Amino acid sequence: MLLPQSVIFGLRIEGGKISIYVCFPGDIAWKTHDFVFDRVDSTAEHVSYAGGIFYCVFSGGELGAFNLQLKEWTILSLEMLPGFDFQYARLIASDGDLRLMGSEYSEDLKLLKFDFYDKRWVKEDSLNNRVLFISDMFFLSSSGGNKSISKPPVLSGGLSQ
DSSP states (O other): OOOOSOOEEEEEEETTEEEEEEEOTTOSSOEEEEEEOOOTTOOEEEEEEETTEEEEEETTSOEEEEETTTTEEEEEEOOOOTTOEEEEEEEEEETTEEEEEEESSSSOEEEEEEETTTTEEEEOOOOSSOOOOOOSOEEEEOTTSOEEEEOOOOOSSSEEO
16 A cells, blocks of 8 residues: 555544544545553654654653554653653654654753664764754755745644643
8 A cells, every 4th residue: 555645643642542643635534543552641742754654752752653554553662761851852753763852951952863673762972974954944845846945834733632
């Protein structure tokens, strides 16, 4: 099955369950998928998408993954890294890797990388001569190659608890 190029994803945590809402182009209603989520004190902090999977990091450092094709929710890690404030962290999917940028209760930015083999967050000290841009700006490219930069609108909803 080929996945469409556009999808709208929503997430809600309530009463020991997580609800995933998905809407594809042409749909007239949300598709809802409910799963057990017993981390009642955790809030969804940031989401990233890569290869047909939505990854979500939670305030306790948990990393969850929703596979669009299989319609499966998996908790990849329940372990948080001591001293890292997962609140307001930004999850980045790039080149098959997941990285998390945030702070350690200070103004210093820290970078973590998810180790899929050991299922845990590890500190990363270098981007290996690459640049990482994190902003509320995003780039759009048309099929003709013209590029524009625009700021996304403020949306209600999105990640919620």
